[in-house]
Amino acid sequence: MGEITTSLVLAGELVATGDARLASIVTLSLQVSLTATLLACLIGMPLGALLAVGRFPGRHTLIVLFNGLMGLPPVVVGLLVYLLLSRAGPLGQFGLLFTPAAMIIAQTILIVPIVAALARQVIEDAWREYREQLRSLGASRLRAAMTLLWDGRFSLTTAGLAGFGRAIAEVGAVMIVGGNIDGVTRVMTTTIALETSKGDLPLALALGLILIAVVLAVNTAAFMLRQWAEKRWG
Amino acid sequence: MGIGMAWLVLDRLGLTENGVCIINDVSLKVGAGRTAILGPNGAGKSTLLRLMHGLLRPSAGAQHWPAPLTQGMVFQRPVMLRTTALANVEYGLKLRGIKTPERRQRAMAALERVGLPAIAERPARRLSGGEQQRVALARAWALEPQVLFLDEPTASLDPASSREVERIIREIAASGTRIVMTTHNLGQARRIAEEVLFIDSGRVVEQSPVEEFFTRPRHVAAQRFLEEETP
Amino acid sequence: MTRLRTFLAVCCTTLLLVATGTQAQERFITVASTTSTEQSGLFGHLLPAFTKASGIKVRVVALGTGQALDMARRGDADVVFVHDQAAEEKFIAEGYGVSRQGVMYNDFVLIGPKTDPAKAIGKDILEGLRRIETARSPFVSRGDKSGTHAAELRYWKAAGVDLEAKKGPWYRDTGSGMGSALNTAASMNAYLLADRGTWLAFKNRGELGIVVQGDTRLFNQYGVILVNPVRHPHVKQADSQKFIDWLVSAAGQKMIADYKIDGEQLFFPNAGR
CATH class of the missing domain: 3.40.190.10 (Periplasmic binding protein-like II)
Structure with missing residues (x-):
């Protein structure tokens, strides 16, 4: 109990004093995870829509696959991306290992299945409602998928947020492909892991509390935006 | 035998889903400008309409269009996209590849014809049920279809909205578009249709001019239906 | 749909910004090292001094010695700074490293x-x-x-x-x-x-x-090794050599000796001895 109070006080102090190192770590965390979320949405949402609307062989297999990949272990993704980006790997020549770009790639791979699977669910429900109307108007399946993506944009924020939540909270993948380099690839979660291994548990927990606060802030902003938008558009 | 030159021919059309026969061996010719499909609940009215429009694929028989006609459909519950009323009307035109100055102009004209130019920029989903149905009519009308199918277009509406929707349907018909609609409102069928298709348990058992159907129904199921439905 | 296009344009711009921002061209080398040097705070003490003297930033990836050497074998580091003499000598014998220099012990x-x-x-x-x-x-x-x-x-x-x-x-x-x-x-x-x-x-x-x-x-001897540029041509040989030279120089050795926690010296420089 005493330790948790210490952490709360410490978290408050770190935020109140505007600790510059903390600020840069939080900024990098947000930069990496928000970019990964954006990329995952750009890839995963159209994919989810096609899985919902499309009719092609192997569709059910793909749906099950993406549902399963939602539980992809971050360490495995990290290792995979490490082997790809390592100098000895197929993409080694780009020198991306131990950069924020590598972390973005790993987190994107990690959360594309989450975004795609949740988007598929949202779009499939909408498709059931819209299907006849869109077909009657002469929309192709591809066109219908695009229309449903745009029309479901408020519900789809949930898919994006789920992906973001997973991205910013994971440590296994960014630790391996980022290397936790001070000032370059050190993010919230890797800092927490580092402080834990230094035995500074109050500081680690304080950082954890700040991470939770950041995630809550992003979710609150998204929630309010969605509320406003739904009130506006129905 | 129906009224006028046949523009749609159904030949032994049937639909079976999960072993249940929904439409059973329907052969007829549609030639009237305004046709109402009547029948008890669950008789297969909406299914027949969807088969005609091509939203459902028949499991037996076929339909022929002697001359290809452009079609549209308006549903009982209008599906509005989360955008403005005007953009909803424009959507169908956009799918036809019509570019923006003309598209906007035609969509606006359609909204004017349904009496809703004032709500063009309002979010469609925020409109009342009656207004939404009129936007749906405008969306279909803007495409100037040669045939318009309507599935219970006033079933979810209050009397005032129903009257307005009926007025619009008559105007669409007057503009030369063929109308095929299902309804359980006999007064509406009488006011709008020239010809009635009566369907019972998946079979079209009677096809008559509207006055004849309401005064001298030939089939026993139609007679019973009219007795039950007329107060 | 014009809105969709605007949305896409915004996304792409953001991506470009982030991508260029994170790929800032700075002069740096990558050092594979051990948790002991990183977590004890030694690097936090040493590296700013080296960067100030040379203009070269040092990116440290802290792992176990075995992992650090494996990382260098794959070509993912320019320099290894570890503490397992037998493993280090094997690394050089395999041709992955150029030469090993003792730096300090703890x-x-x-x-x-x-x-x-x-x-x-x-x-x-x-x-x-x-x-x-x-x-x-x-x-x-x-x-x-x-x-x-x-x-x-x-x-x-x-x-x-x-x-x-x-x-x-x-x-x-x-x-x-x-x-x-x-x-x-x-x-x-x-x-x-x-x-x-x-x-x-x-x-x-x-x-x-x-x-x-x-x-x-x-006693636990630390050694520093330049990854073999013949084996891995992208290794930043010149800058890496500068770092190694600085570590074993009088200035670097003094910095190491100066690092203390609660008045206690942690690492004892012994380069060239």
Whole structure:
């Protein structure tokens, strides 16, 4: 109990004093995870829509696959991306290992299945409602998928947020492909892991509390935006 | 035998889903400008309409269009996209590849014809049920279809909205578009249709001019239906 | 749909901004090193001075010695800075490294419960380990092929304890870094071998204290190696060599000696000796 109070006080102090190192770590965390979320949405949402609307062989297999990949272990993704980006790997020549770009790639791979699977669910429900109307108007399946993506944009924020939540909270993948380099690839979660291994548990927990606060802030902003938008558009 | 030159021919059309026969061996010719499909609940009215429009694929028989006609459909519950009323009307035109100055102009004209130019920029989903149905009519009308199918277009509406929707349907018909609609409102069928298709348990058992159907129904199921439905 | 296009345009612009922002062109080398140098705070003390003198930034990836060497074998580092002489010499013999230079040493300490249930206290690491094994007192091993792990295995062997035969529930193979192993030992009140630097910087000590120290066999030599540019042509040879030269220079060696925690010197420079 005493330790948790210490952490709360410490978290408050770190935020109140505007600790510059903390600020840069939080900024990098947000930069990496928000970019990964954006990329995952750009890839995963159209994919989810096609899985919902499309009719092609192997569709059910793909749906099950993406549902399963939602539980992809971050360490495995990290290792995979490490082997790809390592100098000895197929993409080694780009020198991306131990950069924020590598972390973005790993987190994107990690959360594309989450975004795609949740988007598929949202779009499939909408498709059931819209299907006849869109077909009657002469929309192709591809066109219908695009229309449903745009029309479901408020519900789809949930898919994006789920992906973001997973991205910013994971440590296994960014630790391996980022290397936790001070000032370059050190993010919230890797800092927490580092402080834990230094035995500074109050500081680690304080950082954890700040991470939770950041995630809550992003979710609150998204929630309010969605509320406003739904009130506006129905 | 129906009224006028046949523009749609159904030949032994049937639909079976999960072993249940929904439409059973329907052969007829549609030639009237305004046709109402009547029948008890669950008789297969909406299914027949969807088969005609091509939203459902028949499991037996076929339909022929002697001359290809452009079609549209308006549903009982209008599906509005989360955008403005005007953009909803424009959507169908956009799918036809019509570019923006003309598209906007035609969509606006359609909204004017349904009496809703004032709500063009309002979010469609925020409109009342009656207004939404009129936007749906405008969306279909803007495409100037040669045939318009309507599935219970006033079933979810209050009397005032129903009257307005009926007025619009008559105007669409007057503009030369063929109308095929299902309804359980006999007064509406009488006011709008020239010809009635009566369907019972998946079979079209009677096809008559509207006055004849309401005064001298030939089939026993139609007679019973009219007795039950007329107060 | 015009809105959709605007949305896409915004997305792409953001991506470009982030991508260019994160790929800022700075002059840097990548050093694969050990958790002991990073977590003890030594690099935080040394590197700013080097960067100030040379304009070269040093990106440190802190791993166990074994992992650090593997990372360099794959060509993912320019310099390795580790502490397992046998593994380092093997690395050079395989042709992955150019040459090895000693930089400094610190020492290992045997950490254990202050109550010392195995009566391992003293100045003889081998005797201490033998007593722990005899008493079957809980012992936490790194088990991660790090330099510390390699040293621990050497001491067991020298003490004449056949771990494979004697291993039991008392011997916990954790497969983790120094800090995690220390956390585990603190919560289990177990013995373990740690480097002094990490121990001094470690805050969650619980009931643990130093049990054996000062045995010359506990000295822990750090070496620095330039990754072979013939093997990995992208290695930043010139800048890396500058870093190595600086570490073994009088200035670098003095900086190492100056690093203290609570007045206690952690690393002892011994380049060229």
